[in-house]
Amino acid sequence: MRHIKENPFDLNEESLFLSQNILGMKQNLSIQNNIYYVGVNDRRKPLFENMWTLPYGVSYNSYLIVDDDTVTLVDTVDVAFFEEFMKKIHSIIGDRKIDYLIINHMEPDHSGSFGLFHHFYPDIVVVGNKLTFGMVEGYYGTFGKRHLVTDGDILDLGHHKLHFVMTPMIHWPETMMTYDENSGMLFSGDAFGAFGALNGGFVDSHIDLSYFDDEMTRYYAAIVGKYGSPVQRALEKLRNVDIKMICSTHGPVWSGENVSRIVGKYDRMSRYDTDKGAVIAYATMYGHTEEMAEAIAAELVAKGVNPVKMYDVTRTDSSYILRDIFKYKGLILGCPTYCGQIYPDMEALMEKISVREIKNHYLGFFGSFTWAGAAVRRISKWTEGVKMELIGPPVEMKQAMDDKDEEKAMLLADEMSDHLNSI
Ligand SMILES: Cc1cc2nc3c(=O)[nH]c(=O)nc-3n(C[C@H](O)[C@H](O)[C@H](O)COP(=O)(O)O)c2cc1C
Ligand SMILES: [Fe+2]
Ligand SMILES: [Fe+2]
Incomplete structure (x- = not known):
């Protein structure tokens, strides 16, 4: 009443x-x-x-x-x-x-x-x-x-x-x-x-x-x-x-x-105008997705990208991640599959990115699963509604990272660094 x-x-x-x-x-x-x-x-x-x-x-x-x-x-x-x-x-x-x-x-x-x-x-x-x-x-x-x-x-x-x-x-x-x-x-x-x-x-x-x-x-x-x-x-x-x-x-x-x-x-x-640099926002429960995030970050830095900002989406207030997305042109998202979905804290971050209609970025992504992957497929679907330029092949990792997964992750990182280095 x-x-x-x-x-x-x-x-x-x-x-x-x-x-x-x-x-x-x-x-x-x-x-x-x-x-x-x-x-x-x-x-x-x-x-x-x-x-x-x-x-x-x-x-x-x-x-x-x-x-x-x-x-x-x-x-x-x-x-x-x-x-x-x-x-x-x-x-x-x-x-x-x-x-x-x-x-x-x-x-x-x-x-x-x-x-x-x-x-x-x-x-x-x-x-x-x-x-x-x-x-x-x-x-x-x-x-x-x-x-x-x-x-x-x-x-x-x-x-x-x-x-x-x-x-x-x-x-x-x-x-x-x-x-x-x-x-x-x-x-x-x-x-x-x-x-x-x-x-x-x-x-x-x-x-x-x-x-x-x-x-x-x-x-x-x-x-x-x-x-x-x-x-x-x-x-x-x-x-x-x-x-x-x-x-x-x-x-x-x-x-x-x-x-x-x-x-x-x-x-x-x-104007969503940003500097050279990259944000890697990832979720992880047991460290495997994080390991891939680390490998990508190391490759970006090796290729001259600086700064590279890594954020565990569960540990970091999303305002810091959004702040750095407004500062740097490169964005890489990675997360595990969780109950057939995107890991919830990552989904929340993606929603905040969508709401702000953040554009003029290079976007790459990767994900993990154990029995039936959904994270990469769902992030891929989400990118259709986002006005960012997609970079590299998405990387989907089953359980722990093997050599092939790591190679794909390097391709993603290299394509991202090539784009950022040419700004
Ligand atoms: C509660 C829970 C739900 C999960 N749901 C799924 C699922 O629906 N499909 C799947 O393939 N893996 C599922 N997994 C497995 C995780 O995706 C896998 O542990 C994760 O990708 C490994 O990455 P991490 O070490 O970075 O957490 C689930 C794991 C947990 C703990
Ligand atoms: Fe106010
Ligand atoms: Fe206000």
């Missing part, structure tokens, strides 16, 4: 209480031009979307634009961090009212605080597009004032003038970006985002960036990777925009030369 959603957060005053030290925060949250960072770090969530591992945590970024006569918030944060979020806002504006809440993206890692937030700021004008408001009501109940924007609309805040750019499917249909003409800052939603918490600061030039390059690729591969064409359309719309800073909803605020580097990285990833 669906319960009635009048405003579920329309609680009486006594029932909501923010801790006494709400005004106690001393952090410098200024980015530039009276724009502030009010996001939070989550180092506790084990799995993003309950699926993707977070070894370095993740940040949910929100931004506050404090103009002479208006205050505007861009997105909120995961509801678990509501109190810290409110502390940050209060430390900047005290009891001053907030005029606008811009919702660039409705996924609850960003909109989750909406219901509570709206209770504290019931007169706020919610700014969104034609798809936003239905989602707000569906998740958080009825709300009051709203301002509908379409592509190219401008909201004049005083000094700051916000331009709205519709960027559907990065990464939900209602997604949009907000560009401030005054500061040149682009509030980009999930686009250009990265896994990884922000340690001690938020602007790229002030913090250690060592994990963010790979964590941005992994975030893209896991979260945005299906939407290469929408990303390309968004980049086209942004082509002539003078972006001075990128303020994503996850990861650092990008400035200076990093802006064009990050845009270029997104352009490449969304």
